[in-house]
Amino acid sequence: MSAIELSKPQWSSQKVFILAAVGSAVGLGNIWKFPYIAGENGGGAFVLVYLLCVALIGLPVLMAEIGLGRMGKANSPQAMANLAAEFRASPLWSLVGLSGVLAGVLILSFYTVIAGWAIDYFVESAVGHFRGIQADAIGKHFSDLLANPWALLFWHTVIVLMTVGIVAKGVKGGLEKAVNFMMPLLFFILLVLLGWSASQQSFGESLRFLFAPDFSKLTWEAVLIAMGHAFFTLSIGMGAMMVYGSYLPERHSIPKAAVWIVFADTAVALLAGIIIFTVVFGNGLEPGAGPGLLFQTLPVAFGQMSGGWFWGTLFFFLVVLAALSSAISLIEPAVSWVEQNWRMKRSTATWLLGFLVWLLGIGTVLSFNAWKHVHFLPGKTFFDSLDFITANIMLPLGGMLMAIFMAWVVSDKARQAEFRLPPALDGAFRFDLRAIAPVGVLIVFASNLVSDPY
Ligand code: PHE
Numbered sequence: 001m002s003a004i005e006l007s008k009p010q011w012s013s014q015k016v017f018i019l020a021a022v023g024s025a026v027g028l029g030n031i032w033k034f035p036y037i038a039g040e041n042g043g044g045a046f047v048l049v050y051l052l053c054v055a056l057i058g059l060p061v062l063m064a065e066i067g068l069g070r071m072g073k074a075n076s077p078q079a080m081a082n083l084a085a086e087f088r089a090s091p092l093w094s095l096v097g098l099s100g101v102l103a104g105v106l107i108l109s110f111y112t113v114i115a116g117w118a119i120d121y122f123v124e125s126a127v128g129h130f131r132g133i134q135a136d137a138i139g140k141h142f143s144d145l146l147a148n149p150w151a152l153l154f155w156h157t158v159i160v161l162m163t164v165g166i167v168a169k170g171v172k173g174g175l176e177k178a179v180n181f182m183m184p185l186l187f188f189i190l191l192v193l194l195g196w197s198a199s200q201q202s203f204g205e206s207l208r209f210l211f212a213p214d215f216s217k218l219t220w221e222a223v224l225i226a227m228g229h230a231f232f233t234l235s236i237g238m239g240a241m242m243v244y245g246s247y248l249p250e251r252h253s254i255p256k257a258a259v260w261i262v263f264a265d266t267a268v269a270l271l272a273g274i275i276i277f278t279v280v281f282g283n284g285l286e287p288g289a290g291p292g293l294l295f296q297t298l299p300v301a302f303g304q305m306s307g308g309w310f311w312g313t314l315f316f317f318l319v320v321l322a323a324l325s326s327a328i329s330l331i332e333p334a335v336s337w338v339e340q341n342w343r344m345k346r347s348t349a350t351w352l353l354g355f356l357v358w359l360l361g362i363g364t365v366l367s368f369n370a371w372k373h374v375h376f377l378p379g380k381t382f383f384d385s386l387d388f389i390t391a392n393i394m395l396p397l398g399g400m401l402m403a404i405f406m407a408w409v410v411s412d413k414a415r416q417a418e419f420r421l422p423p424a425l426d427g428a429f430r431f432d433l434r435a436i437a438p439v440g441v442l443i444v445f446a447s448n449l450v451s452d453p454y
């Protein structure tokens, strides 16, 4: 196969594109990160800001990013360069793509470590260690796991190898098959858990915590975290959706696909939140428990449910799969860039990048034990620092620049041909990308600099 053919695989259908994009979006961000940051930031008001960011910034930026990929027809730095040339803008726009390539590698380096926790839980659940388990016992299991860098390193290695294995095989062989069956199953199991939650006394308290906003608890830092999470959870601002968009044939509707992606992603996050806080309040646990929240709560729920062994084991298996389908999209921008720009074989590029991710991940492994008290950014461990720099700075910045590029640099004619929106919606879309999304991001950045200067 020639390099050209390699660089332009196409999704076999709109459905497969949506499945892959949903596979990228739905992951640890929804099931692990959203509940714990909502818990740390006081619940309702934080959730409301997050939902506003998803609707007002996330959805339009997602559309813009997919569109840029399809119009630029290449890996993300090259797609931006192609479009900059076409619309007579500075070649420096390709830096947006490059910073996204870097963000993907940085995010993946901690993402695989957390996915490693899920695979440990899958195994523990499968062998029956979580049968009828109580909150204090699962809390101890979790802290023992974090205290053991070798266990974390082992699972991190396993996840990196699985990711590399899938990506090295290429778009058709790897990605499509991986995402085809698991998303609906994950959704179903969350509905089963929702049914269980609704039968618990603490269900109402969980709903109140998540949906009754108390604005006295909202800080500018919480707003930044909510906004950053809107980017993180939708996989936008770093080129993953751009690369996926570049594989999407012209005839398919981007707005339709984007609405589905946002809907599915938001639904999974809210379901996970409702379930987890039902367990939190039913067992006197701490909503602000941090990154361990998912892992310290759900086994308790499974322990109390009938058929809990089966559902728990299946659940953690699906979390691992959901993490993998996000992981492959985190590394895809880097792989396709290295492959095409450095004329390297896809498999070589993937193994090389996988090694880099593995190496960086050791920093995250250690930040839960040996480096627990070592700070990189002020007050932040290696993991916290990476998470902060990527989700709260790099993704919003990248997404903001994509919005600006689509609305100010790309011509009206090209934009209308790409999205085929009715005139009123197209006007709203353009106004959002021109003003609301960039100004929103800038206000949140500026407020954080003013209220909490580093
Ligand atoms: N959206 C994924 C999640 O919520 C994470 C991700 C971020 C994937 C950026 C790709 C790009 O888990």
Ligand code: NA
Pocket (backbone or CB within 6 Å): 024, 025, 026, 027, 029, 030, 232, 233, 234, 235, 265
């Ligand atoms: Na997500």
